[in-house]
Amino acid sequence: AQSVTQLGSHVSVSEGALVLLRCNYSSSVPPYLFWYVQYPNQGLQLLLKYTSAATLVKGINGFEAEFKKSETSFHLTKPSAHMSDAAEYFCAVSPTGGGNKLTFGTGTQLKVEL
């Protein structure tokens, strides 16, 4: 079964600093990978997705992620954190061939400090 592991349940950065949220996947073949953001008391918003095209994926709000097959990783980055980025971030995986459910990681709570 496919799964994702998010390292660090809580990450704290200063405003203007680099954001790096880690996600590693487990799959026998490269899957589809997604990052979602959840603001307090809201639903899940798609930030970006990897679907076998370019390995560097750009998303909304200045976020991007790079698919690295050799490292089975799909880390999320943003060059300069903003206070409005404070939220919970979920990495998710879906198989490419048959069966299309999303399996989520445990989430990383991002805190942005002045």
Add this chain to the structure above:
Amino acid sequence: EPEVTQTPSHQVTQMGQEVILRCVPISNHLYFYWYRQILGQKVEFLVSFYNNEISEKSEIFDDQFSVERPDGSNFTLKIRSTKLEDSAMYFCASSEGQAYGYTFGSGTRLTVV
């Protein structure tokens, strides 16, 4: 931008009662899903629905749960006899296909007392 709409946003119910959570997926989407998130835990898959039938379900989705697409627009999740442990945020999602990503609704917070 098209949205997935869920109603109600909050539902409080007595243990043992039936609840129906409602969702209006994006109109041209073909795949529909229910997920749940117990407070402080990760988002868990419940069921996927395609071509008017369940395509996959998790072990959580037992006989107490059912889904329906009663007309061309609504997608419902029914819990027949609620338990305390059913208290969670329930998210509906829809998709044109997995490569396109999934659009989630804002969720229904279900509290069983």
